[in-house]
Amino acid sequence: MxxxxxxxxxxxxxxxxxxxxxxxxxxxxxxxxxxxxxxxxxxxxxxxxxxxxxxxxxxxxxxxxxxxxxxxxxxxxxxxxxxxxxxxxxxxxxxxxxxxxxxxxxxxxxxxxxxxxxxxxxxxxxxxxxxxxxGQPALSLTSRQTEVLGLLCEGKSNKAIARELDMAENTVRVHVSAILASLGVSSRTEAAVAARQQGIVR
CATH class of the missing domain: 3.40.50.2300 (Response regulator)
Structure with missing residues (x-):
């Protein structure tokens, strides 16, 4: 093989x-x-x-x-x-x-x-x-990633997000990594700030 x-x-x-x-x-x-x-x-x-x-x-x-x-x-x-x-x-x-x-x-x-x-x-x-x-840049978050971002902004851990959305914790980590890349930030705190500034979450 x-x-x-x-x-x-x-x-x-x-x-x-x-x-x-x-x-x-x-x-x-x-x-x-x-x-x-x-x-x-x-x-x-x-x-x-x-x-x-x-x-x-x-x-x-x-x-x-x-x-x-x-x-x-x-x-x-x-x-x-x-x-x-x-x-x-x-x-x-x-x-x-x-x-x-x-x-x-x-x-x-x-x-x-x-x-x-x-x-x-x-x-x-x-x-x-x-x-x-x-050709204009787009944030391109999926609906699932937007859900993850909303819970992230509430200060919830990957384990808590996984439990609430009924998904594997590793899948949450992949979503979080993609969210950080899309927002152009390097931490969960920065992601939460950027998400609120851009009106993605309230």
Whole structure:
């Protein structure tokens, strides 16, 4: 049986940790490799990388500019670009650079799994239905993430949120990581402040 490893390239450790927990349970993926930059990823010598998930905004060479180098190093891998800024401009650039798909960091667990399934089956995954109109940035929180954010703003822990929404605690962590990325913040407190400032919650 062919081994499928996924290489996750993102410099935000919190988002990477949340996504790593989700990827660990995916039936088509055997091992997770992580890097915080293109340079760090290029030091990985593996021939079983089936999927590369990389952030647009990275220290040093950005994700879009790094696609060509990653293609040469991991020729069998499918490339999925991630971005906290869900607009047509990033999608267009990702296509032009040779990516196989684009996914907003605000995507929920089901959307992430569906994108991975499509890419590993040889298809592309652009999910343009969630892109903002006329290329303007969109917050792109799902209804589930908005629920999680509301409870987060009440000061509830991941365990309490999981209990109230009847979901696994790991799933809550993935949602919280996506929410932080979408809001452009690095802590739960900052997320609560930003959510109130933007009128997402009261």
């Amino acid at each position: 062919t081994s499928n490893s996924v290489l996750l390239i993102d410099d935000h450790t919190l988002f990477r940790a949340g996504l790593a927990m989700l990827l660990a349970s995916h039936p088509l993926l055997d091992e997770l490799l992580e890097a915080g930059s293109i340079a760090e990823a290029r030091r990985i010598e593996r021939d079983d990388v089936a999927l590369i998930m990389l952030d647009v905004c990275l220290p040093g060479l950005n994700g879009l500019e790094g696609i060509c180098l990653l293609r040469k190093q991991f020729p069998k891998a499918r490339v999925l670009v991630l971005s906290g800024n869900d607009d047509f401009n990033w999608r267009t650039q990702a296509r032009d650079k040779g990516a196989d798909g684009f996914l907003s960091k605000a995507a929920d667990a089901e959307q992430i799994a569906a994108a991975i399934d499509r890419l590993l089956s040889g298809e592309q995954s652009w999910d343009e239905s969630s892109a903002s109109v006329l």
